[in-house]
Amino acid sequence: MGVYGLIIGMLLATYLPRLIPFLILSDRPLPEFWRKFLKFIPFTALGALIFPGSIQAVEGEPGIALLGVLAAGICAWFNGGIILSVAVAVGVVGLGLCF
Amino acid sequence: MRALSYKSGLMAGIPIFLGYFPVAMAFGLLAKTNGITLGEAIGFSALVFAGASQFMALNLIQSGAVFMEIVIATLLLNFRHFLMSASVASRMETKKKWTLPLVAFGITDETFAVAATAEGKLNPRYLIPLEATAYIGWVSGTACGHIMGAALPEILQKSMGIGLYAMFVAILLPSVRKTVWAGVLAGVAALVHTGLAKMEVLPSGWNIIAAIVLVAGAGAWFITEQEE
Numbered sequence: 001m002g003v004y005g006l007i008i009g010m011l012l013a014t015y016l017p018r019l020i021p022f023l024i025l026s027d028r029p030l031p032e033f034w035r036k037f038l039k040f041i042p043f044t045a046l047g048a049l050i051f052p053g054s055i056q057a058v059e060g061e062p063g064i065a066l067l068g069v070l071a072a073g074i075c076a077w078f079n080g081g082i083i084l085s086v087a088v089a090v091g092v093v094g095l096g097l098c099f
Numbered sequence: 100m101r102a103l104s105y106k107s108g109l110m111a112g113i114p115i116f117l118g119y120f121p122v123a124m125a126f127g128l129l130a131k132t133n134g135i136t137l138g139e140a141i142g143f144s145a146l147v148f149a150g151a152s153q154f155m156a157l158n159l160i161q162s163g164a165v166f167m168e169i170v171i172a173t174l175l176l177n178f179r180h181f182l183m184s185a186s187v188a189s190r191m192e193t194k195k196k197w198t199l200p201l202v203a204f205g206i207t208d209e210t211f212a213v214a215a216t217a218e219g220k221l222n223p224r225y226l227i228p229l230e231a232t233a234y235i236g237w238v239s240g241t242a243c244g245h246i247m248g249a250a251l252p253e254i255l256q257k258s259m260g261i262g263l264y265a266m267f268v269a270i271l272l273p274s275v276r277k278t279v280w281a282g283v284l285a286g287v288a289a290l291v292h293t294g295l296a297k298m299e300v301l302p303s304g305w306n307i308i309a310a311i312v313l314v315a316g317a318g319a320w321f322i323t324e325q326e327e
């Protein structure tokens with residue numbers, strides 16, 4: 001089994017979980033509970049994606065990483081938008097690493 | 100509600116492109132140093148299109164893991180996309196059913212996050228340009244990293260690691276300003292995920308899935324119609 005065989009295996013492993021919900025769920029009215037469940041997933045997913053992963057985003061420097069996330073948070077809270085918030089976070093971490 | 104346009108999809112994809120490119124360059128470089136050819140590296144990014152899984156695969160190949168081991172680890176690590184796809188799919192409105200497999204292929208943590216918080220009807224006209232922009236960033240970054248045989252300078256690369264997380268924060272906060280519940284759900288999910296990760300009971304890919312499902316389920320149970 002060569003590298004390309006592995007690529008095909010991984011393609012199936014990543015694609016099927018993304019594909020199946022689209023085939024089952026599109027244009028289908030859902031019961032109240034499941035409608036709410038799916039509606040809340042973006043918020044719970046974002047929370048779970050941000051922590052604890054972001055703390056480890058800067059190798060060996062959890063404090064600086066947290067500072068970067070905080071900076072992005074403040075910027076986004078005051079309607080800074082995505083690009084500016086990302087730039088601010090990268091800048092803060094860069095500065096933090098210099099000192 | 101107005102339908103989202105292809106233009107807003109393209110625009111929303113640009114930050115993801117910028118976030119993916121340096122990470123993909125690092126993948127291309129690491130693949131090269133692990134003896135993966137340019138064609139194979141591009142094959143990984145173009146067909147698997149899943150960042151964390153690709154890095155993990157390089158790691159596992161080097162440690163001599165067998166085929167099934169890598170494929171199953173990939174499935175576990177990426178199964179969270181099942182939930183994200185389900186959330187996007189339930190908001191999709193289109194008569195062009197043939198576009199669904201394409202839209203599904205482009206779902207990643209980042210494209211999902213952008214799409215899920217976009218206001219308006221989700222349709223392929225918006226989603227496909229959004230996903231294609233992200234995809235091009237990922238594949239071209241991989242090729243660049245492999246061909247140039249270099250990643251960005253270390254301090255730049257280290258600082259950019261925060262970029263995608265900053266993006267998640269910037270995507271989440273406008274929703275939190277609108278409804279308190281968005282913040283509560285995100286905060287509780289962050290705590291639950293951190294707690295589960297500390298306990299190390301579940302295999303690593305399952306912690307995030309458990310956190311997403313448990314907290315969204317609790318929310319659907321406790322939060323009433325008027326509050327949501």
